Amino acid sequence: VSQKRTVFFVSDGTGITAETLGNTLLTQFDGIEFETQTLPFVNTPDRARVTTDYINHLAESTSQRPIVFSTTVSDEIRDVLRYSQSLFIDVFEVLAPPIERELGRKSTHTQGRAHGVADVHRYESRIEAMNFAMEHDDGSTTRELQRADVVLIAPSRCGKTPTTLYLALQYGIFATNFPLTEDELDVPQLPKALRGLEAKLFGLTSQPERLAQVRGERRPGSKYASLAQCAFELRQAEELYRRGGIPSLNSANMSIEEIAVSVIQEKALRRR
């Protein structure tokens, strides 16, 4: 029998840490349907009281008490939330003390540090990386391509663009991508624009069936989406990677996050 549980991610900031952590923990429990809600910017005692009332309201209208994942740096706010009718788990409360003991100093209890503009320099470099990724997407310009930390290459629809944007947004890495078109794949050879950038290249490949499916959603029944064409392009791309000594990855069953982290690891990129 499937249970249903209400789960809250509560934070004095964006709630992103509470969501990430809570969702990760919830993936480990099967057979239960979780109804999640994020309650961000709970950064005053008044808002904490309203939030607690809301949690209590939900606890009373369902048969089971909610689970609350909280990242609240203020003791005052946390003490209001704690007395909600819930299993209350606060990250700072549980994990700050061992770190405080290890470092021999108290945590600062400063709000909005994790996902605010805490480090302006670091933040602006992330935005710059994102703009770089957007401007250069899919080979739209080769201007300043040498600024890239990594250039993803692949046939169309192997995951280049989402991975590029994730690398930029999440890690501030100057990533971009360049398509391998039929002209290059026929031979197979590296696009002219990429010569001299060999050390920055990373190739993506896929499974023909998977690629045909993804392309078919865009252009059903086209040659572009045919299994034969997909198989040909992937084979030629893999040959190109092999000849050029370009590290590569089969992205067919991987998420953007897994591809991105694998690229970082393989190319020893620095997270910013």
Add this chain to the structure above:
Amino acid sequence: VSQKRTVFFVSDGTGITAETLGNTLLTQFDGIEFETQTLPFVNTPDRARVTTDYINHLAESTSQRPIVFSTTVSDEIRDVLRYSQSLFIDVFEVLAPPIERELGRKSTHTQGRAHGVADVHRYESRIEAMNFAMEHDDGSTTRELQRADVVLIAPSRCGKTPTTLYLALQYGIFATNFPLTEDELDVPQLPKALRGLEAKLFGLTSQPERLAQVRGERRPGSKYASLAQCAFELRQAEELYRRGGIPSLNSANMSIEEIAVSVIQEKALRRR
């Protein structure tokens, strides 16, 4: 005196949860320089042993033991990592037991759930949202604009594009954006393409000085980047939002994450 500490984010998956959690906790400690390293895909006992050796190597070559944030679902792997010379904090070890007691069942200890392609449907809808955001960026097409959950509008360089991409990548929200150009701002009136979509609109504004600085980095000395032009565009945009009853936000001192979460909250958008 500034200390320096080595911190590892270790995971059998991407390490994204360990990074997010660990970085959040570290923001609460001032006066210490943290050297962070992510060690992802530690998903076999062999890799755990190599990882432990590496951590021990670093512990011995520095005067202080490292801090390790781990998200490892396997007890066997975790037991190898635990005996590294470190302050070892594992998320599942600390936080799974209270949730297990609450739910009356054991966690499944399944690897790669948090940031893999666990839920194919949810994953594909995120990718679709991302493609939608890319195709419609900056008003490049008005095709299927009614599919959008939210349309961000603003003068150039107020944060529309990064926020849109973040909403799509992180939350699978169908977000897009549309620029307010001088023509529309002169009057001020809503771009024709957006009529009928009023309920989906969210406006961004900024501070004139901040906008002039951001624009100046792109086109130094231009009219576009002048303080007078920025002040004019922002004033007109704010007037347009007011007249149209369009909710809006001053993004000048906010991060992408904070803007995105505020938009979700204001428009009551559903995270996918």
